[in-house]
Amino acid sequence: MIRPLQSGQRCEVWIASVSGESVLLYSTDDLLLEAPNWTLDGSSLILNGDGKLWRFDLDAVSLEPISLIGVPDLNNDHVLAPDGQGIFVSANDGHIYRALLGGGPVTRITDDDGSFHFLHGVSPDGKELAYVGIEAGDFTQPGRLMTIASDGGATASVDVGRFHVGSGHCDGPEYSPDGKWLYLNTESFSSTQGHAQLARVRVDGTGFERLLESETVDWFPHLSPDGRYASYIRFPRGTVGHPADLPVAVVLVSTDDWATPLNTWPLFGGQGSLNVNSWSPDSRRFAYVAYPLSDSTKD
Incomplete structure (x- = not known):
């Protein structure tokens, strides 16, 4: 489903830096980016x-x-290929495709295996994709951490449960720059529905661990290319899923200390603001999107 802007709402693309500044890059009331x-x-x-x-x-x-x-129509799960020329995209038919940034025909990666596939990560060597599988597109069921070869084939779930990340919903699996870890958010650390927390697991399925214990609902950890920093989006306590149009915050941390924010940028948004890795190649800046309403009390 394509999400439009509300009446009186605009879309703002921002760039934040590791030194704490933020700059409004682009604003429109015509298109929700x-x-x-x-x-x-x-x-x-x-x-x-x-x-x-x-x-x-x-x-x-x-x-x-x-x-x-x-x-088909695309959703907001898309990740650049490491070669700088291609991009992997998720579409609203539940499949993952490979395309060129220059445009043209696309190639479908995933099979009709009874699941919806929501892409979030590509390995540094470009050979593997990490995604969330939702069985039969039933969003009352938890998402499962899955991997697949970037040219298609069987998913890693066939390999006797490669990833043990608990029974709670997980999302946003993304490879570390060195290719050794998958970073994600998961509800497996809490019995409270929706209480997502940041975690990681080694690509061999071992070493599952929590990165941060918080009272907020934390989604989509994204590491900078040099591995020194991470950004994520923080939803209010009690949020279920990652909905749009809430007072949220984009958070910057050092990967040596996830518990101490280096900077925080409050905004009105959520869904679409920081779903995928948006770091610059020099690891000095990252982009995010806000969706303020004309009522300034909602910004």
Whole structure:
């Protein structure tokens, strides 16, 4: 389902730096953009909106659609390929596709295995994808951490339960820059529905551990390319899932100390604000999206 802007709402693309500054890059009341990726050459942000993929040129400050052929409407789960030329995208038919950033025909990666596939990570060598599987698209069931070869084939779930990350819903699995870990959020540390916390597990399925114990609902940990920093989005206590249009905060931490924020940026948003890794290739900045309403008390 394509999410539009509400009446009186605008979409703002921001860039934050590890030194604590933030700059408004782009604002529109015509198009709801989500989930920026930063291209490997540092020149552009890649976002989704209106079921399509868009390129925002940072120098020209211009937004242009990327024409993809043979793919249904896209959602906000898309990750750049390590070669800097390709991108893996999730579509609203529940499948993962590979495309070129220059546009053109796409290739479907996932099979009709009875699940919806929500992409979040690609391994540093480009050979494997990490995603969340939802059986039969039944969103009352918890998402499961899955991997698959980036050119398709059987999922790792066939391998006698490769990943043991508890029975709670998990989401956002993303590879560490060294390829040794998958970072994610999970409800497995709490009996309270929706109480997602940040965690990681080794790619061989061992070493599952909690990164931060908090009273808030924490989603989508994204490591900087140099591995020194991480960003994530913090929802209010009691939030179930990662809905849109809430007072949330984007948080910056050192990966040596997840419990002590280096900086926090409050905003009105949630879904679409920070779903995928949005770090710049030099690890100095990252992008996020806010969706303020015209009522300033909601910003």
